[in-house]
Amino acid sequence: MPHLENTVLCRESQVSTLQSLFGERHHFSFPSIFIYGHTASGKTYVTQTLLKTLELPHVFVNCVECFTLRLLLEQILNKLNHLSSSEGECSTQITCETFNDFVRLFKQITKAESLKDQTVYIVLDKAEYLRDMEAYLLPGFLRLQELTDRNVTVIFLSEIVWEKFRPNTGCFEPFVLYFPDYSIGNLQKILSHDHPPEYSADFYAAYINILLGVFYTVCRDLKELRHLAVLNFPKYCEPVVKGEASERDTRKLWRNIEPHLKKAMQTVYLREISSSQWEKLQKDDTDPGQLKGLSAYTHVELPYYSKFILIAAYLASYNPARTDKRFFLKHHGKIKKTNFLKKHEKTSNHLLGPKPFPLDRLLAILYSIVDSRVAPTANIFSQITSLVTLQLLTLVGHDDQLDGPKYKCTVSLDFIRAIARTVNFDIIKYLYDFL
């Protein structure tokens, strides 16, 4: 298969294993094969190209798309039906509600001439989603050959190891095949493979080499690397296009591209700046530092009382309720930290995360930190609710009608400090952890 070797790189051993598993067309294959490996390790690509080039009857289904049992089964059956019936025939949509129906209908369809006497392959991509569906589904697919009494093989593709799939009721063990991560050499080879037609392969390979040198430490995702390669290639070519350097002048080219790639790592790779914006920047040749990324806009403008409600919620979340007296009562007497510090509270409350607090405590703190008198109006209550919808507060466990609602404050210390600064409130002075 010289064609296959050209299209599938660096996966020779896996391909040969699969090929030997598949055997001849009419041979019964292993009932179920489980292929796993990290993101972008070529699982889907290898399986798909293999099945296509060998022209085996197969159905390819992505489990993310089929989020209900019915969708999944119907999609498999409809695609199979499409395979078995000749081109012109537009068959009706099959409806299938249960796995039992599926087995019955599957038998019916595979009776067709075109599917007879050869192995039918069902590929379930992103198989980890099967675990969230009905419990019998996975064991059922594993034993599909046995259940339908047909020559069928189910191939599961997943990023998770098989051990995480195994149901505790026991099941048929599939053949497990591991796709290891690509090494840096492999990546270099694969990325260099798709060089643009205008430039020589060597020139592009040199570029890929530089790219990998920058990005390999943070990203080994082939898809992402390829995306980045395409995105930054015009910048690399720039000196060549302008005539300032020849294609072989690697040093000069490297000096040109390296800082650029580093900037890309901080911005476009993290999706702080969209790739189209990045391309535009390259074209205009402006400094990417001017364009602020998504994370630069952390400032949130809030109404005056909302700020105080948020501050009160933060205090209530991170201070033990016992200490409220010390912070918010005018004549609390002299309570030193050592006196009211309990042993288990020595660990920072900020490390433990926010604790839930009742609404009344929030209001009590609010009244004591706002300078002017605040009436408990409907506006205040609706502000609390709107803070919940903004996900700055979260409501916890409000099942009991008798108890008042309880909340948690989900904002970070930096965020609340920025908020407190705008209203001239020194929040650090009121936090138990910083006493």
Next chain:
Amino acid sequence: MATSSVSKGCFVFKPDFKKRKISVPIEDYFNKGKNESEDSKLRFETYQLIWQQMKSETERLQEELNKNLFDSLIEFLQKSHSGFQKNSRDWGCQIKLREIPTAALVLGVNVTDHDLTFRSLTEVLQNNVTPYVVSLQAKDCPDMKHFLQKLASQLMDCNVDVQSKEKESVQVTQKKIPYSMDSLSTWYMSVTQKTDVKMPRKKRTPSQWQSPPVVLILKDMESFTTKVLQDFIIISSQHLHEFPLILIFGIATSPVVVHRLLPHAVSSLLCIELFQSLSCKEHLTTVLDKLLLTTQFPFKLSEKVLQVLTNIFLYHDFSIQNFIKGLQLSLLEHFYSQPLSVLCCNLPEAKRRINFLSDNQCENIRRLPSFRRYVEKQASEKQVALLTNERFLKEETQSLLENLHVYHTNYFLVLRCLHQFTSSLPKYPLGRQIRELYCTCLEKNIQDSEEYASALQLLRMLAKDELMAMLQKCFKVFKSSSEKQLGNTAKRIEEFLAQFQSLDAEAKEEEEDTSESQSKGLQKTDLYHLQKSLLEMKELRRASKRQTKFEVLREQLVSFIDSLAREYLLLPETQPLHEVLYFSAAHTLRQHLNAAPRIALHTALNNPYYYLKNEALRSDEGCIPNVAPDICIAYKLHLECSRLINLVDWSEAFATVVTAAEKMDANSVTSEERNEIIQYPLKSLLQCPSKHTE
């Protein structure tokens, strides 16, 4: 509607649809059960007219303010679509990751306003970009199935709008909405192919695009569950080549939320660009500027009312919609409660209406405090005429109204002028926004306030170019208004400008002077002598500290501004007949807009007379009337105990209070009644639960 239930509880009665609704024309509510003479109908019509004008003005403003944002959004959408068109021709396009173009739209925390923005956005997009605009809310999509179902049903609805009847038959048969991406993309293919055939026949607005993109607006990004969003993005990125999707995230807080909701694997499928809407504070300033700081609308707010409305905005919700609602309420309240508000319309119309005023209304005018004050200042025969002669009164009212109109015209001009001068002073003694200045001016005589004094002090220290810039702006303000009254002032300002410009030459000469004196001082090298000479120079300078020409001119300018403010920025309360135009019932407004549920509950339970208005319930402090509703008695008894309450004691006390009076009447309590008594405390226990959990 009786129920035959053993338990006491709440029962829901669905309204009886057979009963015909008694439709009262709205203007009848204005009657207040009084006589017709107060022009209630006319008042209502005036209200409606003014409100319509204000509403259309705000809508126009909204459109104007959103225009920038929408334009850039549309540009982005069109651009992102163009890449889709020329797909797979370019080498790069083939290999690059297929990213879903995404606009992150940061709208601010005023969630109530977002609906309106999205509605107009949808409209704009449908007119300019694509007929397929769908908006989803988080609460509609708890899982993938609902998400896709909603998307599909809305998409297909969109299509019905565009294409007329031919498709309807298909739509009807399509009872079950498909909820897979597959069916969606096949649907999309079929629809776009159909329109392709139609293209030559019918020119569509988003022309030359054979496959218009599908825009999906997620209104409240924060509330979406991570899983649904992730799965949807993964699925749609796989179908992107056949289903050109564009996402718009409506973000209320900050764009960081995108990273919080989506892991890198998913956000790498998006091509996110950020769009930021105008800050809502600026929005408020424009709305105020265009609605209140103008003579276009006769209706005005008093300081207290304005304060209530802006406070609700700034302290509570940041919502323009609510602010405008509040404005509407005050407008309505004004026309409802003030009989003379019939004159609150444009000047010629008001003059005409004065002629038709009834005797009663004339009496109302005489009763106005501001009018009474005005009368007292007049000569005695004029006083008599005003109080007895209707015709004379009407004529006088006409001239007074005209004065009021002129007062406003001048007032706003001078206010804007003063704002130009004070808005850029350090520390903003009179506020940065014109609304703050307006509020202070309404509240008290601005000339007497400390802030005003310090602002003038600061003005006296400004440099020339700053002053010139301010004058320039001021001149523009006066130029833009066509009013003649203050034409003189505009001329004065122009003169000032010219004088400042002519100063340049003189300034140079002075500089030479100072340099000469400095060179003289630096001749000696001895430290002692140097010190001495420096001291001498200092003395000399202090003594000869005469004002430069610039300083004189600056002083003149400041006093000119001061005189303007003194002359024109008078309190509205000093103007006769101001009650006609100014709404001042801040208390009513606060009651309506700033409800206090806890306080209201407490009052109802503690003092039932407040709401029930039954004379029998009127009671002194501290005693519990036995005629009060049982729940009030129970609540009061519960208040008497400090923290914990014993159920038995409570019901005992309750029984004592209730039966005390009845024993006096020699009426024995039947067993049924007693039963009820025992049940009440249990019910009230449920109603004030927070007190009992401790």
